[in-house]
Amino acid sequence: xxxxxxxxxxxxxxxxxxxxxxxxxxxxxxxxxxxxxxxxxxxxxxxxxxxxxxxxxxxxxxxxxxxxxxxxxxxxxxxxxxxxxxxxxxxxxxxxxxxxxxxxxxxxxxxxxxxxxxxxxxxxxxxxxxxxxxxxxxxxxxxxxxxxxxxxxxxxxxxxxxxxxxxxxxxxxxxxxxxxxxxxxxxxxxxxxxxxxxxxxxxxxxxxxxxxxxxxxxxxxxxxxxxxxxxxxxxxxxxxxxxxxxxxxxxxxxxxxxxxxxxxxxxxxxxxxxxxxxxxxxxxxxxxxxxxxxxxxxxxxxxxxxxxxxxxxxxxxxxxxxxxxxxxxxxxxxxxxxxxxxxxxxxxxxxxxxxxxxxxxxxxxxxxxxxxxxxxxxxxxxx
Amino acid sequence: xxxxxxxxxxxxxxxxxxxxxxxxxxxxxxxxxxxxxxxxxxxxxxxxxxxxxxxxxxxxxxxxxxxxxxxxxxxxxxxxxxxxxxxxxxxxxxxxxxxxxxxxxxxxxxxxxxxxxxxxxxxxxxxxxxxxxxxxxxxxxxxxxxxxxxxxxxxxxxxxxxxxxxxxxxxxxxxxxxxxxxxxxxxxxxxxxxxxxxxxxxxxxxxxxxxxxxxxxxxxxxxxxxxxxxxxxxxxxxxxxxxxxxxxxxxxxxxxxxxxxxxxxxxxxxxxxxxxxxxxxxxxxxxxxxxxxxxxxxxxxxxxxxxxxxxxxxxxxxxxxxxxxxxxxxxxxxxxxxxxxxxxxxxxxxxxxxxxxxxxxxxxxxxxxxxxxxxxxxxxxxx
Numbered sequence: 001x002x003x004x005x006x007x008x009x010x011x012x013x014x015x016x017x018x019x020x021x022x023x024x025x026x027x028x029x030x031x032x033x034x035x036x037x038x039x040x041x042x043x044x045x046x047x048x049x050x051x052x053x054x055x056x057x058x059x060x061x062x063x064x065x066x067x068x069x070x071x072x073x074x075x076x077x078x079x080x081x082x083x084x085x086x087x088x089x090x091x092x093x094x095x096x097x098x099x100x101x102x103x104x105x106x107x108x109x110x111x112x113x114x115x116x117x118x119x120x121x122x123x124x125x126x127x128x129x130x131x132x133x134x135x136x137x138x139x140x141x142x143x144x145x146x147x148x149x150x151x152x153x154x155x156x157x158x159x160x161x162x163x164x165x166x167x168x169x170x171x172x173x174x175x176x177x178x179x180x181x182x183x184x185x186x187x188x189x190x191x192x193x194x195x196x197x198x199x200x201x202x203x204x205x206x207x208x209x210x211x212x213x214x215x216x217x218x219x220x221x222x223x224x225x226x227x228x229x230x231x232x233x234x235x236x237x238x239x240x241x242x243x244x245x246x247x248x249x250x251x252x253x254x255x256x257x258x259x260x261x262x263x264x265x266x267x268x269x270x271x272x273x274x275x276x277x278x279x280x281x282x283x284x285x286x287x288x289x290x291x292x293x294x295x296x297x298x299x300x301x302x303x304x305x306x307x308x309x310x311x312x313x314x315x316x317x318x319x320x321x322x323x324x325x326x327x328x329x330x331x332x333x334x335x336x337x338x339x340x341x342x343x344x345x346x347x348x349x350x351x352x353x354x355x356x357x358x359x360x361x362x363x364x365x366x367x368x369x370x371x372x373x374x375x376x377x378x379x380x381x382x383x
Numbered sequence: 384x385x386x387x388x389x390x391x392x393x394x395x396x397x398x399x400x401x402x403x404x405x406x407x408x409x410x411x412x413x414x415x416x417x418x419x420x421x422x423x424x425x426x427x428x429x430x431x432x433x434x435x436x437x438x439x440x441x442x443x444x445x446x447x448x449x450x451x452x453x454x455x456x457x458x459x460x461x462x463x464x465x466x467x468x469x470x471x472x473x474x475x476x477x478x479x480x481x482x483x484x485x486x487x488x489x490x491x492x493x494x495x496x497x498x499x500x501x502x503x504x505x506x507x508x509x510x511x512x513x514x515x516x517x518x519x520x521x522x523x524x525x526x527x528x529x530x531x532x533x534x535x536x537x538x539x540x541x542x543x544x545x546x547x548x549x550x551x552x553x554x555x556x557x558x559x560x561x562x563x564x565x566x567x568x569x570x571x572x573x574x575x576x577x578x579x580x581x582x583x584x585x586x587x588x589x590x591x592x593x594x595x596x597x598x599x600x601x602x603x604x605x606x607x608x609x610x611x612x613x614x615x616x617x618x619x620x621x622x623x624x625x626x627x628x629x630x631x632x633x634x635x636x637x638x639x640x641x642x643x644x645x646x647x648x649x650x651x652x653x654x655x656x657x658x659x660x661x662x663x664x665x666x667x668x669x670x671x672x673x674x675x676x677x678x679x680x681x682x683x684x685x686x687x688x689x690x691x692x693x694x695x696x697x698x699x700x701x702x703x704x705x706x707x708x709x710x711x712x713x714x715x716x717x718x719x720x721x722x723x724x725x726x727x728x729x730x731x732x733x734x735x736x737x738x739x740x741x742x743x744x745x746x747x748x749x750x751x752x753x754x755x756x757x758x759x760x761x762x763x764x765x766x
Contacts, residue, residue, distance in 0.1 A: 238621040245753045246629070271753050370628045370654050 001333045003095045004030035004182070007070070007086040007168065008037045011048045011207070012227075013058035014219045016102070016188055016200050021063035023184050024100035032065040032330060034096065036086050037320065038075035039361060040368035041300065043082050045292030047236040049207055051368055053381050054226055056321035060383040061222045066330045069318040071357050072364040073307040076297050077256055078290075083167035084174075084311060091177050093317065093337040099168060100182040104159045108181050114156040115169035117147060125150050161186060235371040237274040243299035244270045244277070254303035258294050262286060266294070300364050306356065313353030317341045318361070324382040345378035384716045386478045387413035387565070390453070390469040390551065391420045394431045394590070395610075396441035397602045399485070399571055399583050404446035406567050407483035415448040415713060417479065419469050420703065421458035422744060423751035424683065426465050428675030430619040432590055434751055436764050437609055439704035443766040444605045449713045452701040454740050455747040456690040459680050460639055461673075466550035467557075467694060474560050476700065476720045482551055483565040487542045491564050497539040498552035500530060508533050544569060618754040620657040626682035627653045627660070637686035641677050645669060649677070683747050689739065696736030700724045701744070707765040728761035 004024055010017060021033060037059065039052045048055065056067035074085025090096045103111075117125065125146050132142030144154040156162045165183055172179055188200020196205050201218040209215055216224050244266060252263035262281070269277045277295070282288040297303075316339050322330055334341050340349040345365075347358040365378050387407055393400060404416060420442065422435045431438060439450035457468025473479045486494075500508065508529050515525030527537040539545045548566055555562055571583020579588050584601040592598055599607050627649060635646035645664070652660045660678070665671040680686075699722050705713055717724050723732040728748075730741040748761050 235621070238618070239625060241753075242622060242625045245749075271756055271758055273756065366628075370624075373654055373656065375654055 001032055001095050001329065002030040002097045003032050003034050003093065003333060004028045005090045005096050005099045006033065006035045006064070007083070007090075007099070007101065007164075008035050008059070008067075009042050009048070009075075009203070010035075010037055010055045010059055011042055011046065011203050012050055012219060012223050013055060013062055014201065014203060014206055014223070016186060016202070017059070018062045018220060019187055019200070020100065020102050020184050021059075024182055025063065027184070028098050028100065028180075028182055030098055032326065032333070033063060034090075034093075034330075034334075035059050035064045035067045036070045036090060037067050038070050039072050039364050041072065041076050041296050041364060043075065043077065043079070043293065044289045045076065045294070045296035046207075047231055047233060047296075047368070047371065049210070049230045049233075050226060051229075051231070051372070051374070051376055052320055052365075053376065054229065057381055057383050058220070058223050058226070060321045060323050062220060064323075065326050066322045066334070067320045068334070069320055069361065071310065071315065071318075072300055072360050073302050073310050073357060076293060076300060076302055077307060078293070079164055079167050080170070081256065081307060081311070083164065084171045085307075087168060087171035087175060087177070088311065089315060089317065089339070091172075091175055091179070092315070092339045093334060095333045095336060096179065098180040098182055099172070100184055101165045101168060102161055102186045103165045103183040104161050104186060105155045106153055106162060106165070106183055108183060110153045110156055111162075111165050111169045111181060111183055112173070114147065114152045114166050115173050117150050117152045118157075118166075118170060119173055122150065231368075231372050235373075239367070239371050240274055240295045240299050241270065241277070244295060247298050251303070252294075252298055254305060255294050255297045256302075256304045256307065257286075257290050258298075262294070266291075300360070300367060302360060306360070309353050310357045313357070314351040315339050315354050315357055316347070316350055318358075319343055319380045321381045321383050327382060343380040384415055384478050384712065385413040385480045386415050386417050386476065386716060387411045387481045387483055388473045388479050389416065389418045389447070389483050390466070390473075390547075391418050391442070391450075392425050392431070392458075392586070393418075393420055393438045393442055394425055394429065394586050395433055395602060395606050396438060396445055397584065397586060397589055397606070399569060399585070400442070401445045401603060402570055402583070403483065403485050403567050404442075407565055408446065410567070411481050411483065411563075411565055413481055415709065415716070416446060417473075417476075417713075417717075418442050418447045418450040419453045419473060420450050421453050422455050422747050424455065424459050424679050424747060426458065426460065426462070426676065427672045428459065428677070428679035429590075430614055430616060430679075430751070430754065432593070432613045432616075433609060434612075434614070434755070434757070434759055435703055435748075436759065437612065440764055440766050441603070441606050441609070443704045443706050445603060447706075448709050449705045449717070450703045451717070452703055452744065454693065454698065454701075455683055455743050456685050456693050456740060459676060459683060459685055460690060461676070462547055462550045463553070464639065464690060464694070466547065467554045468690075470551060470554035470558060470560070471694065472698060472700065472722070474555075474558055474562070475698075475722050476717060478716045478719060479562065481563040481565055482555070483567055484548045484551060485544055485569045486548045486566040487544050487569060488538045489536055489545060489548070489566055491566060493536045493539055494545075494548050494552045494564060494566055495556070497530065497535045497549050498556050500533050500535045501540075501549075501553060502556055505533065614751075614755050618756075622750070622754050623657055623678045623682050624653065624660070627678060630681050634686070635677075635681055637688060638677050638680045639685075639687040639690065640669075640673050641681075645677070649674075683743070683750060685743060689743070692736055693740045696740070697734040698722050698737050698740055699730070699733055701741075702726055702763045704764045704766050710765055726763040 059067050128146035129142045132145050148154045196209050249263040253259045278291050281291045317337050442450050511529035511532050512525045515528050531537045579592050632646040636642045661674050664674045700720050
């Protein structure tokens with residue numbers, strides 16, 4: 001079986017995701033689509049508006065054959081680690097032969113070329129960056145200039161969607177993996193475009209307009225019907241606040257992207273409401289996404305040293321939802337992974353680091369249930 | 384200087400408290416009134432509707448000369464420990480010569496008689512209790528019967544207000560202290576009577592009717608004016624929930640009155656809202672006040688073993704508010720205590736256990752500020 005993989009958050013699953021799945025299936029010669037998806041919390045430090053099993057179910061309804069979990073230490077992490085973690089798990093499954101992702105522009109050649117340029121970083125490349133920096137350009141602009149001068153497409157390293165694809169390619173190249181990539185040009189709204197469109201709005205536009213009837217044109221009906229189970233995001237904000245209050249600065253320094261005094265800055269803001277904390281900690285140097293991700297990682301107990309360990313360790317394949325009619329063949333394919341396949345909350349047969357990583361996922365799931373006032377069980381669902 | 388002491392919560396300070404202060408001053412031959420008051424959280428596990436400095440200021444405005452803090456490990460504890468802790472601190476000040484308290488009935492003789500009976504527990508007393516119990520009477524009723532048969536006044540050990548006075552007398556007798564007691568018959572509503580009265584409502588009736596204009600007849604104007612700073616009790620409930628979620632059952636077993644499986648029962652309810660948690664954990668054996676006190680102690684990190692240590696240790700006198708015109712003489716009197724007088728958040732000169740107890744107060748104050756979204760400083764105020 002040839003498997004096409006997709007790395008995702010699906011918060012929530014919308015028409016754009018459905019299009020990506022359908023288009024990627026058309027373009028590739030794969031037999032099945034496997035999504036690897038964040039649990040209850042995302043790369044930008046948000047709590048997902050629906051729990052991971054509900055979202056995984058939607059993805060299967062929308063065309064995926066199976067959804068497995070991206071462990072929390074990678075899911076709530078900067079793009080590079082998010083990509084590395086996802087690729088690491090996907091590559092453990094020999095049947096995975098291609099990776100599709102949404103992008104603004106660029107083809108397979110341009111993405112790999114960009115990744116190669118980044119990894120090689122020739123003397124010429126470095127010289128140009130330094131020259132531009134000395135001329136007073138920002139790092140991101142200097143980088144893009146050098147990139148272009150060395151034959152790369154600057155769009156690949158500047159557009160938010162492309163950047164994730166670029167990170168996937170870097171991770172694939174670094175792993176020396178034999179896997180095709182399939183960039184699929186997005187339709188409709190750009191990533192993070194907060195405005196509601198006719199049929200293809202961004203996930204954030206949908207989240208910002210949950211009570212607007214027009215979102216029913218932007219998400220499949222099985223997603224729309226489940227919106228009534230949306231999470232209590234005020235409860236999430238309280239949880240972030242209390243977790244910050246309870247945290248020791250020395251533990252916060254262990255969070256990726258924290259340290260350099262940012263831990264003390266955040267602690268000094270702990271008695272404010274969460275909007276104020278984010279607003280007052282955000283600077284040119286520290287984006288609001290980074291602040292939110294740090295607050296979320298703190299609440300979930302996700303630390304850089306653990307995450308680095310997990311990146312080098314034997315982990316696990318945790319299916320969240322599988323298409324009922326194909327469950328046997330899909331699970332058989334997954335079981336060829338060098339990692340154990342775990343379909344429940346027990347996590348038997350794990351390595352020591354795998355067990356630690358699994359505990360982070362267990363805790364993350366417990367936090368989701370707690371904030372949401374629910375008691376969902378951590379078992380794979382058949383759709 | 385002869386000091387009259389009053390043990391209090393003042394949540395909030397109302398006409399009944401003011402009456403107690405005035406009446407006690409009339410009846411005693413003391414030169415000053417010293418209140419010892421809970422910090423931000425009470426014996427029944429509530430978060431006070433105003434912070435400790437505001438409440439202390441009200442008490443001074445209402446007739447006290449000084450208010451010192453009852454450390455949190457005693458304040459959020461069953462009546463016996465609440466009383467023991469308060470008496471321990473008061474007795475460290477040689478100038479304290481009398482203790483006044485509100486009661487439903489009884490005089491000095493009856494209260495001390497009741498305390499003596501309890502401490503002695505004669506064979507006759509025990510025989511009567513066992514007889515009544517074997518006849519199927521409840522423990523509290525059997526106890527009251529035995530009490531009466533031995534010459535005590537049963538009202539003293541059955542009425543909620545009297546019980547606190549009874550506990551104070553027990554603590555005084557046990558400490559072998561030379562101190563008078565001054566039971567002052569309460570006017571108006573009984574303790575915990577939730578209904579608003581004309582002028583003398585209970586503190587709980589006032590708390591339950593904060594938006595009712597009629598409460599202005601029940602509290603002094605300086606208290607009424609400060610109601611606008613009332614605490615966010617929903618935030619408190621979230622804090623209790625998250626603290627329960629984060630707690631390990633083995634730590635919860637260390638809370639006074641927890642254990643016997645109650646810790647697991649509470650943990651099993653952690654994903655519910657706080658009303659549901661209290662409702663479902665309350666039984667004939669475990670009162671709702673006890674459940675609330677356990678949840679609060681858990682959130683503040685107050686444990687039985689620490690509290691026992693503190694009861695036997697050198698502690699501190701922490702004035703919260705002092706009457707400006709008498710500050711010098713009052714602070715001079717307090718400084719005769721065998722414990723150091725601490726007027727700020729630093730706590731210099733404390734014993735090892737005193738430092739640990741002071742840390743519990745520091746944390747309790749930080750929690751109050753955090754829940755309330757405030758940043759009040761922990762310094763004595765002059766009124």
